[in-house]
Amino acid sequence: MTKWLYCALLMVASIFGAPAVSTTSAFAADKTIKIGALFPISGPGSYFGTQDKQGVELALEQLNKAGVNGYKFEVKYEDSACSPLPATQATKRLIEQFKPDVAIGEECSDATLAIMPIMARAKIPLLNAGSSSIKITEPGNPWTFRIMPNEVMQGIDIANNAYKRLNARTAVILHENTNAGIGNAKVFADTFTKDGGKILADIGFGRDVNDFTSIATRVAGLGQIDVIPTYTLEGQGLKITQALAQAGVVKGGGGHAIQLGTIWLPFGFEQKAGKAALGYIRIVQFDPTDQREVVRKFVDAFKAKYNQSPTHLNAHAYDQIMLIADVVKRGGKDAQSIRDGLAATKNFVGVTGSVEFDKHNQNVKMDTVHYMETKPDLSWTALKWN
Amino acid sequence: MLTVVLQQGINGIVVGSLYVLVALGLTLIYGVLVQINFAHADIVTVGAFVAYFVTHWLSGNYFAGIAAALAVGAVFGWLMNAAIFAPLRDRGNELLPLIATIGVSIMLQNAMLVLLGPIPYAFNTPYSNEVIRLGGTFLTVQNALIIIVSTITIVLLYAFMKFTFLGKALRAVSQDRETAGLMGINPNYVIMLTFVIASALAGMGGAMLGPVLVLTPFAGTSVIVKAFAIVIIGGFGNVEGTIIAGLIVGLIESYTTQFLDPGWIDIVVFALLLLTLAVRPTGLVAERREENV
Numbered sequence: 001m002t003k004w005l006y007c008a009l010l011m012v013a014s015i016f017g018a019p020a021v022s023t024t025s026a027f028a029a030d031k032t033i034k035i036g037a038l039f040p041i042s043g044p045g046s047y048f049g050t051q052d053k054q055g056v057e058l059a060l061e062q063l064n065k066a067g068v069n070g071y072k073f074e075v076k077y078e079d080s081a082c083s084p085l086p087a088t089q090a091t092k093r094l095i096e097q098f099k100p101d102v103a104i105g106e107e108c109s110d111a112t113l114a115i116m117p118i119m120a121r122a123k124i125p126l127l128n129a130g131s132s133s134i135k136i137t138e139p140g141n142p143w144t145f146r147i148m149p150n151e152v153m154q155g156i157d158i159a160n161n162a163y164k165r166l167n168a169r170t171a172v173i174l175h176e177n178t179n180a181g182i183g184n185a186k187v188f189a190d191t192f193t194k195d196g197g198k199i200l201a202d203i204g205f206g207r208d209v210n211d212f213t214s215i216a217t218r219v220a221g222l223g224q225i226d227v228i229p230t231y232t233l234e235g236q237g238l239k240i241t242q243a244l245a246q247a248g249v250v251k252g253g254g255g256h257a258i259q260l261g262t263i264w265l266p267f268g269f270e271q272k273a274g275k276a277a278l279g280y281i282r283i284v285q286f287d288p289t290d291q292r293e294v295v296r297k298f299v300d301a302f303k304a305k306y307n308q309s310p311t312h313l314n315a316h317a318y319d320q321i322m323l324i325a326d327v328v329k330r331g332g333k334d335a336q337s338i339r340d341g342l343a344a345t346k347n348f349v350g351v352t353g354s355v356e357f358d359k360h361n362q363n364v365k366m367d368t369v370h371y372m373e374t375k376p377d378l379s380w381t382a383l384k385w386n
Numbered sequence: 387m388l389t390v391v392l393q394q395g396i397n398g399i400v401v402g403s404l405y406v407l408v409a410l411g412l413t414l415i416y417g418v419l420v421q422i423n424f425a426h427a428d429i430v431t432v433g434a435f436v437a438y439f440v441t442h443w444l445s446g447n448y449f450a451g452i453a454a455a456l457a458v459g460a461v462f463g464w465l466m467n468a469a470i471f472a473p474l475r476d477r478g479n480e481l482l483p484l485i486a487t488i489g490v491s492i493m494l495q496n497a498m499l500v501l502l503g504p505i506p507y508a509f510n511t512p513y514s515n516e517v518i519r520l521g522g523t524f525l526t527v528q529n530a531l532i533i534i535v536s537t538i539t540i541v542l543l544y545a546f547m548k549f550t551f552l553g554k555a556l557r558a559v560s561q562d563r564e565t566a567g568l569m570g571i572n573p574n575y576v577i578m579l580t581f582v583i584a585s586a587l588a589g590m591g592g593a594m595l596g597p598v599l600v601l602t603p604f605a606g607t608s609v610i611v612k613a614f615a616i617v618i619i620g621g622f623g624n625v626e627g628t629i630i631a632g633l634i635v636g637l638i639e640s641y642t643t644q645f646l647d648p649g650w651i652d653i654v655v656f657a658l659l660l661l662t663l664a665v666r667p668t669g670l671v672a673e674r675r676e677e678n679v
Binding site for chain 2: 049050204
């Protein structure tokens with residue numbers, strides 16, 4: 001009996017113990033652009049990787065039907081786990097074993113910052129779409145490009161909108177203690193204070209914090225709060241929103257404060273948080289109600305492939321591949337020419353918005369930032385602030 | 387300010403009660419086997435997911451979810467002991483079962499990742515958003531349930547250990563396995579029972595933690611480090627010490643959040659751990675190992 005159980009467990013282990021890497025490879029042809037994808041597939045940020053992969057796969061399916069300038073695209077995924085050490089190991093593995101022409105990822109700033117010097121040494125361009133830390137492009141390095149607005153661009157925009165459009169005068173900042181969390185919080189605090197607002201508290205916490213009732217209690221004791229900018233991943237974000245509602249601080253709990261969120265949160269957050277999310281205003285990188293043809297085609301294709309609506313994570317991953325394809329169309333064929341092509345990008349039109357890099361390889365376009373407000377039925381209203 | 391202090395006290399007791407539920411299983415296994423069980427965290431996660439799915443399938447019957455989590459935890463405990471730990475113990479190497487618990491932990495995490503995906507689940511019970519407000523303080527019905535269930539569990543466990551034959555047998559095996567065997571107690575049966583009780587507690591702890599935790603396949607690992615700290619602070623294998631240490635850690639967390647910063651929580655808790663090891667290495671309550679469990 002015992003031996004039988006032992007064998008059964010070993011079989012289960014062998015089934016589930018498969019490595020967390022995979023390759024989308026249907027092409028053995030010479031003319032292939034090899035793309036390394038460094039996404040968090042495990043750990044608390046793994047929802048990024050899951051959704052990124054969907055966007056990438058859709059783009060590959062569309063591009064590889066006919067190819068671009070005679071090139072097909074092959075992607076290898078590595079689990080960078082949203083954390084510096086596994087990201088570093090995954091990057092080295094990717095470079096040694098796959099030898100990519102270009103890489104995309106990571107989502108979390110700490111991981112991206114760890115990857116950047118390795119990619120630069122290998123002279124392989126890295127195209128980032130989800131990390132906000134200013135350190136990624138300031139001072140930056142010639143091999144790293146970022147599509148999304150950095151924490152300064154986002155933070156200034158959110159703080160100004162809070163002060164001017166929402167007439168907020170007091171704020172409490174909640175953030176995880178990471179490069180991105182601390183950086184975003186600082187930019188908001190600096191801008192909001194400069195505008196004339198007052199920061200009542202700046203509360204940081206580790207990713208291992210589970211129960212936010214104590215933090216909500218502390219926030220509730222700080223007097224009248226107009227806005228609560230919150231910089232966390234989805235899991236903690238859910239618990240914070242619910243705890244703030246239970247403490248009667250935010251609109252969703254009958255309070256006064258409006259929670260302000262970032263693109264870190266995936267679509268569907270409101271449905272999980274329930275009525276606690278009422279009045280929550282957050283920026284997303286993709287507006288599904290956008291009527292541009294490129295967006296409508298993407299939404300239709302995504303729904304046809306996955307039988308679900310795309311999220312901003314799906315969208316920015318799709319844009320990463322499409323931007324690389326655009327560079328290949330303009331003559332990119334290896335790491336160096338793809339880097340040069342990315343640097344020369346002007347007015348690339350993606351589903352998240354447009355792309356044009358400055359001298360630090362930061363996208364200067366702000367039309368990738370879309371503000372959404374949660375309505376009582378937990379649907380969104382696009383606020384059209386940008 | 388008094389209201390805030392009182393509220394943070396309530397918050398601390400809720401969190402502490404959760405930690406106690408998780409740590410009790412760890413301390414039971416250590417008390418009887420002198421073995422650290424790294425897979426305990428993943429039984430907590432399994433319990434949380436079982437409670438989540440049963441509660442949803444039964445249209446919000448959370449109590450059925452708790453019962454199912456307890457039962458599934460118990461089955462996992464029996465299975466792990468019978469299939470892995472018992473055969474390894476028979477080989478006489480103490481290191482093998484310890485390493486096996488790490489293997490089981492990794493296997494369970496990856497199995498849940500494959501089956502359930504990485505995206506956080508929102509485990510909202512019918513009691514999650516019902517708030518009791520009294521004199522400026524608040525408590526969700528869910529959190530009140532956590533305190534009630536933890537208290538009942540602690541009382542029942544205490545009564546089992548002190549007043550039943552099996553409980554006494556368990557304590558006898560923890561003190562001296564060979565002598566207990568000579569007295570007619572089957573140590574292997576008692577060890578199996580210990581795993582079943584500890585894992586049932588972990589499963590039920592998961593059911594109570596699920597609505598509080600960020601529910602992913604890695605949920606249990608986020609509390610297990612604290613649970614280990616509590617077991618050490620309380621005195622390895624000491625049930626009373628574990629209860630006291632759990633509540634102390636819960637209160638430290640809430641008051642540190644209020645008066646310092648949440649970023650200081652781990653610093654304060656683990657400073658207490660180091661202080662305990664330095665000043666009172668046997669833990670807050672335990673003086674002699676034979677008094678444990």
